[in-house]
Amino acid sequence: MKIKVKLFGSLTTVVPGYLPDKxxxxxxxxxxxxxxxxxxxxxxxxxxxxxxxDGRVLKPEDKLSSKSVINIFHVMYGG
Amino acid sequence: xxxxxxxxxxKSICVEDxxxxxxxxxxxxxxxxIINKEVPPKCDxxxxxxxxxxxxxxxxxxxxxxxxxISVGTKSPLTGTIKESNGGGTIAAALGHLGITAVVVEGxxxxxxxxxxxxxxxxxASLIKADDYKGMRTYKLMEKLIDSFGxxxxxxxxxxxxxxxxxxxxIQTSDVDDRPCRAAARGGVGAVMGAKGLKALVVDRRGKSxxxxxxxxxxxxxxxxxxxxxxxxxxxxxxxGNFGTAGILAAINAMGAFPSxxxxxxxxxxxxxxxxxxxSKVMKERGGGPGHMGCAQCAIHCSNIFNDSKGKYVTSSxxxxxxxxxxxxxxxxxxxxxxxxxxxxxxxxxxTMNTGVAIAVAxxxxxxxxxxxxAAIGMVEExxxxxxxxxxxxxxxxxxxxxxxxxxxxxxxGQSVAAYDPRAMQGLGVTxxxxxxxADHTAGNVFGxxxxxxxxxxxxxxxxxxxxxxxxxxxAMDSIGLCILxxxxxAAPEAAAALVQAISxxxxxxxxxxxxxxxxxxxxxxxxxxxxxxxxxxxxxxxPEFYYKExxxxxxTVFAVKDEELDTTLAV
Numbered sequence: 001m002k003i004k005v006k007l008f009g010s011l012t013t014v015v016p017g018y019l020p021d022k023x024x025x026x027x028x029x030x031x032x033x034x035x036x037x038x039x040x041x042x043x044x045x046x047x048x049x050x051x052x053x054d055g056r057v058l059k060p061e062d063k064l065s066s067k068s069v070i071n072i073f074h075v076m077y078g079g
Numbered sequence: 080x081x082x083x084x085x086x087x088x089x090k091s092i093c094v095e096d097x098x099x100x101x102x103x104x105x106x107x108x109x110x111x112x113i114i115n116k117e118v119p120p121k122c123d124x125x126x127x128x129x130x131x132x133x134x135x136x137x138x139x140x141x142x143x144x145x146x147x148x149i150s151v152g153t154k155s156p157l158t159g160t161i162k163e164s165n166g167g168g169t170i171a172a173a174l175g176h177l178g179i180t181a182v183v184v185e186g187x188x189x190x191x192x193x194x195x196x197x198x199x200x201x202x203x204a205s206l207i208k209a210d211d212y213k214g215m216r217t218y219k220l221m222e223k224l225i226d227s228f229g230x231x232x233x234x235x236x237x238x239x240x241x242x243x244x245x246x247x248x249x250i251q252t253s254d255v256d257d258r259p260c261r262a263a264a265r266g267g268v269g270a271v272m273g274a275k276g277l278k279a280l281v282v283d284r285r286g287k288s289x290x291x292x293x294x295x296x297x298x299x300x301x302x303x304x305x306x307x308x309x310x311x312x313x314x315x316x317x318x319x320g321n322f323g324t325a326g327i328l329a330a331i332n333a334m335g336a337f338p339s340x341x342x343x344x345x346x347x348x349x350x351x352x353x354x355x356x357x358x359s360k361v362m363k364e365r366g367g368g369p370g371h372m373g374c375a376q377c378a379i380h381c382s383n384i385f386n387d388s389k390g391k392y393v394t395s396s397x398x399x400x401x402x403x404x405x406x407x408x409x410x411x412x413x414x415x416x417x418x419x420x421x422x423x424x425x426x427x428x429x430x431t432m433n434t435g436v437a438i439a440v441a442x443x444x445x446x447x448x449x450x451x452x453x454a455a456i457g458m459v460e461e462x463x464x465x466x467x468x469x470x471x472x473x474x475x476x477x478x479x480x481x482x483x484x485x486x487x488x489x490x491x492x493g494q495s496v497a498a499y500d501p502r503a504m505q506g507l508g509v510t511x512x513x514x515x516x517x518a519d520h521t522a523g524n525v526f527g528x529x530x531x532x533x534x535x536x537x538x539x540x541x542x543x544x545x546x547x548x549x550x551x552x553x554x555a556m557d558s559i560g561l562c563i564l565x566x567x568x569x570a571a572p573e574a575a576a577a578l579v580q581a582i583s584x585x586x587x588x589x590x591x592x593x594x595x596x597x598x599x600x601x602x603x604x605x606x607x608x609x610x611x612x613x614x615x616x617x618x619x620x621x622x623p624e625f626y627y628k629e630x631x632x633x634x635x636t637v638f639a640v641k642d643e644e645l646d647t648t649l650a651v
Contacts, residue, residue, distance in 0.1 A: 008329045008356065010317045020356060045313055050530045055335040055503075055633055059532055074313045076327045077527035078499065078520060079381075079399075079564040 001030050001066040003037070008073045014043060028064065035060035037070065048075045080180050080290055083204050085196055087275050088127060088186030092204050097180050103586060105137030107163040108558035108598060109181055110152020111605040114161055120612035124156040124267075125244055125274040127187035133174070133235065133280060134182075136560010140175015140289045143302045143581055144309060145565035147172040147375035149235070149252070149263065150557055154613070157246040157267035157433070157475060158492040158517035161609040165521065165557050166263035167374035168252035170233035170282055177202040177286035188276035193242075197228065200283040209278040214239055216426040216463075217251045217259040220279065225257060228281050234259065236279035238428025239463050241269030245473030246493070247433040247462075248273065251425055254373040254382065260395040261373060264430040265494060266516060267475075293587025301580035308574035309378055315567050319381040320370045324399035324564070325355035327526070334529065334536065335633045336503035338496070339407045341436075341443035342489045345503050345631045352412045353402055358383070361414055366390045379564055385418040394422035400520070403498035404435025408489075409442060410449035420455055427463045433475040434459065436495035440476045444483035487625050492517035492615075499526055501622060501638045502631040504536040508638045509546035513620045513648040515606035521563060523550035539639040543648050550649065554606075555599035600651045607649060617646045 005024040012018055028036060038046040038060075051058040053068040064070065080097040101112055110132045122128035131153045138146040149171035155162035174182070179202060188194070193209040212220055217238045224234055233253055240248040248269030251259040292298045310316045318326045328350065331337045335345040351357060362368045365386040373382030373396050382396045397418055405420040406412065424431045438455050441447060447454035461469040471482045476495050480488035489496045494517030501508025506525035514522035525545045529536040534545055556566045559582065568574040576592070583590045626638040 009322055009326050010313065012356070048313055050330070050532070052330065052333040055333065057334065057529060057532055057536075071329070071333045073330045073333075073530070074318060075527065075530045076314055076318065076330055077530070077564070077567050078327060078497075078524035079324050079562075 001032070002027055003064055003066055004069045005037070005041070006069060006071045008071065011043065011072055011074060015041060023069070032064050033060065034058040034062050034064060037064060043072065045074065049073070050075055080178060082180055083182045083198070085182065085184045085204065085206070086186045087184060087188045087194070087277065090188070090206055092206065104558065105139070105180065106134050106148065106150040106558040106560050107152070107165070107554060108602040109134045110150050110163050111161065111602050113181070113183060114152055114154065115605045115609045118154055120609055121614065122154065124154045124159070124271060129154050129271060131184040131268070131271045131275055132181055134180065135171035135174045137558060137582060138585065139171035139560040141292065141298070141585065142376070144306045144376055144378040145374070145562040146560045147377070148557070148560045148562055151250055151263040151268045153268055153271045155266035155268070155516065156270050158494050159613060160492060160516050160615055161606045162266035162268060162516045163557060164250070164263035164265045164268045166250070166252045166261055167562065168233065168254050168261040169284060169375040170235055170252055171560060172375035173233040173282040173284045173286060176284070176289050177282070178288045178290045182280065184275050184277060187274060192276045193278050194276055195279045195281055196277060198282045200285040202286060202288060212278050214242060217428055218426050221253060221257060221259045224279060224281055230257065231284045233282045233284050234279055235263070237269045237272045238426060239465065240428045240473055241273035243465050243470065243473065244270040244273050245462070245470065246270060246478070247430045247437065247473050247475045249428050249430045251428055254395065255375060256395070258395055260425050262425065262430070264432065265519060269428050292585050294584040298581055298584035301577040301584060304577040305568060305574050305581065306378055308571045308577070309565055309568040312568055312571070315379050315564060319379050319564060322355035322359050323369050323381050323383050323397070325358050325397070325402055327399055328354045328402065329356065330530065331499065334503060336500045336536065337403065337407055338489065338498065338500040340410050340449050341408055341439040341487055342500060345500055345633055347407045347412070349412045350407070353406045353414055353417065358397065358414060362386070371395065374562070377562070379562070381564060387415065393418045394425065397421050400498050401431040401435070404432045404495070405455070407498070408435050408439035409455055411452045411455060412450070413452055416452035416456070420459060423456065423459045427459065429459070429462065429473065432497060433495045434462070434472070436476045436489055437472050437479045440479045440485060440488055441472065441483065443487055444485035446483065488623055490518060491622060492619060494518045500631055501626055502636050503634050504529060505539050505638060505640055506534065506536070506542040506545045508622055508626065509542050509640055509645060509648055510550060512622050512645055513546065514550065515603060515610055515649070521553060523553055525549050527567070537634055537636055539641070542640055543644050547648050547651070551596055551599035551603065551651065553599070554602040555595045558598055558602055603649055603651055620645055
């Protein structure tokens with residue numbers, strides 16, 4: 001399946017040539033989970049990464065949907 | 080270790096050793112203790128019986144990173160509760176270098192009298208008539224103070240809003256570049272300073288009489304470990320330096336929790352225009368940028384410099400909460416306008432959050448249209464003029480709501496909420512409702528728990544415990560003088576141990592790991608005691624009704640934590 005991914009913060013430099021306005025189109029086997037996407041993209045500190053889709057924070061074991069845009073952040077805190 | 084007491088009624092100053100009952104306390108814990116013991120709880124917050132206390136944190140003035148935080152404590156004219164408004168800049172370090180534990184301002188001068196309190200490099204304090212500075216905005220004031228006192232000073236000051244005794248008046252404080260762009264913003268502390276007839280506190284930065292550290296080698300080692308862990312954390316080591324606190328704006332919108340158009344939507348259409356990423360790009364293109372060091376001892380550099388399209392300075396430390404209040408809540412999606420509004424608030428001496436939300440309530444009531452940047456600038460200038468409408472706006476969202484008879488007022492105990500909607504982040508609602516000082520995200524922010532997948536932000540379960548834990552931790556950080564952004568490093572056990580070790584090394588007594596939480600609990604207990612004596616009850620610990628009745632898109636949820644659960648939050 002194809003998934004639209006958007007990277008934020010320092011993660012925008014993880015994928016060479018990443019364009020924030022366009023995001024990424026990533027190919028993954030059907031049934032792939034959040035953790036699989038992090039591994040494929042080579043996100044540093046994957047334990048500190050957060051995926052948000054459709055307003056909800058995904059857990060590593062959550063299955064991905066090709067209908068959703070996956071937003072990826074490093075864990076952040078409010079000050 | 081000394082306390083400088085300034086009686087504005089008698090124009091007298093005395094210096095005393097820190098009394099035994101206040102020993103070992105700093106920052107918020109110390110202001111809570113002094114207010115609880117010395118201020119009549121039902122006093123007029125703008126009268127002579129109230130006190131205004133400036134207290135650096137326990138570690139301020141040491142070389143422990145990110146400890147130049149100052150607590151400004153008083154009874155708040157905005158909330159009617161005890162208040163600790165926390166600020167950065169350089170003044171906490173300056174006071175620490177002089178071995179000054181607190182400056183306590185008491186009494187009230189005759190109407191029209193205004194003074195500057197100066198503290199020189201030997202720690203000698205004096206009151207200087209400030210007639211020439213009356214009505215002056217803070218940037219110009221800062222220039223004049225440098226002319227008079229030299230360029231090695233740290234300043235806390237008020238602008239016109241504080242002199243007008245407005246409830247959104249801030250106390251601005253100077254950053255490392257001598258700009259009055261940082262603030263102890265919340266709770267109307269600037270109005271208390273105005274009522275005391277104090278235009279500015281000016282402290283020489285060259286003090287060399289800091290309190291001795293009992294075990295300097297152990298302190299140095301602990302400080303080194305903590306700084307290392309701060310650097311290793313992606314949030315404090317990378318994100319904040321590259322994007323500032325606005326780096327979280329995209330995530331809050333992605334979670335549907337960004338209160339927009341006076342809290343009627345959880346996502347701002349076009350938020351990409353005002354995100355941390357957009358801000359960083361614009362600032363770099365114009366010769367300013369993120370990664371600016373705003374506070375003494377800072378290793379994070381979350382501050383920034385925002386220039387206009389010609390490269391001319393507009394404002395500094397343009398933060399997430401400010402962008403939200405002056406942008407998201409008002410529907411203004413233009414960074415230049417938001418930056419201009421931020422500058423005006425700093426210059427006039429206004430809490431950007433209370434002011435932004437006041438403007439949003441006025442817009443929601445039909446006074447002006449959402450998204451009208453020029454109208455927003457006009458409203459802030461109206462505050463500076465001291466007109467009738469300006470006074471209403473300058474007293475914050477509740478005053479504006481009352482004036483327009485508008486029901487949707489996002490405030491608790493008179494103080495505006497922050498940039499996390501309680502219907503989409505229920506734990507923030509618990510903090511807004513139950514904090515000892517009105518809606519205050521810094522009193523106990525649990526957003527990080529949601530990002531870390533430890534708690535579902537939309538469900539009421541677990542939110543009270545999360546808020547409680549965060550409120551205790553933040554009370555402790557505010558007392559230690561550690562920037563709450565730097566407190567993120569405490570997630571690493573080595574950093575937490577290093578902080579305990581540093582405090583132990585400073586005071587010469589080995590503390591247990593539980594000491595930090597105990598400090599937080601002790602602080603909150605003192606604050607609650609004062610509030611109860613002031614007449615604050617659990618009925619005051621509630622969110623406005625609309626949060627329970629008006630569902631917030633896109634999740635279409637309401638605040639769902641039950642009252643009886645809220646009442647257990649700070650049963651510490």
